[in-house]
Amino acid sequence: MSANECEGKPQVISSDLRDLGDIHDLNNFQCLLYDGLYLPMAPPKRLEGRSQLENYKSIKDAQLNRDDVILCAYLKCGNHWLFEVLGMLTTGSLLYRKSLPRSQMIDFIYKDGIESLPPPRLLVTHLPLRMLPTQVVEKKLKCIQIRRNPKDVCVSMYNNFRNLAVPKSFEGNFAEFTEAFLSGEM
Template structure:
């Protein structure tokens, strides 16, 4: 509680920083800050003590990119952790799990200074839109890999992630309330639909940026093919056998166990003590059916389809 009080006090001293309560009519929701029109998580105390969060976020755009950098671009809960391990193994040529969590390579968590300190070759990741990322991504044509996932499973996974976090980072409310927030964008990183539409528009404005589009459900259905696709995009020479080994090592079951047994946790306390305290939950296709009522599913479809009509995005909602 003392740390939370210290965080509140520090937030009040930062010029221009506004903490928003994205609450519904029941008084439930989450808290966030706003940067460049996007809702973002309130930075933990340890980060705020070092630097103004707006200056930190702005610094990302000025980061110098390397020719061999790779950036994973995705909305939360679309498979970033999974894909990060795959890429690291492909680039290193070794079946070995990273000891750190992918948050140690997350641009909006480490900012310019943290990015600069990472030795090459670097595999970075972000949930931010292209306009907030380093300008040199476009200038140097840095390779980006975008992974997407069906929105109903994303919603379920994000809800469980949010409710396992301590305040002021967590979400207060039930799943139905969260779904409404997910669809209307009253969450950190905004709505998933806005993220997809924004990325599409920004990439259309920068067509020279090399981007590999991956689909979470395809990776689950045929992980070896997906690993080969990634290797080909990265220009990595990898045998069929090695790609199979990578796919096997990065199965969801193995990744969850490694995260539990070997990963060095992120240096700030975000998880509730009674929570599982992991970024991995089920990783299944179609788990949304265990959460949505028929009426809720129909309402979700109606709102999602209206927003995403003619967008070109198509998703698989059941295993195949």
């Protein structure tokens, strides 16, 4: 991809590179193109000496237990809301957490983080089935998939990204955001 082609778009790094480096676009957005999806890059301090690609690939090899439950959904579809409900049901506690604990999000903790959690585990992901641990299918784990009207998802994402701190915030109008959402560039 030439520099002109990248202008105004997320910088995408090919998944065949070993060292992903520190790549930014105009909005400080970092991503990795892996298995046909744009995935966020972790800050270098969270990579623990491995490349981002190695971390994402490691997820497939994670060891799971039969009592693990995985909550799966696209961004802004209600992961946090349902995570809270399931957490309250499984623990018997009415404790509400204002933010989804990244310590239980497969997309951020990778293989090592998954395996270090004590059972029973309630895991959350935005990844598709093909990128989840192979044991999800082998052990026939419980997966809960959340679906939401795409129009509602688009509006929710727009409002969320518009309210992020600069430079990560979306500064365009709703029509521009909707065009990007529908094009598959999100």
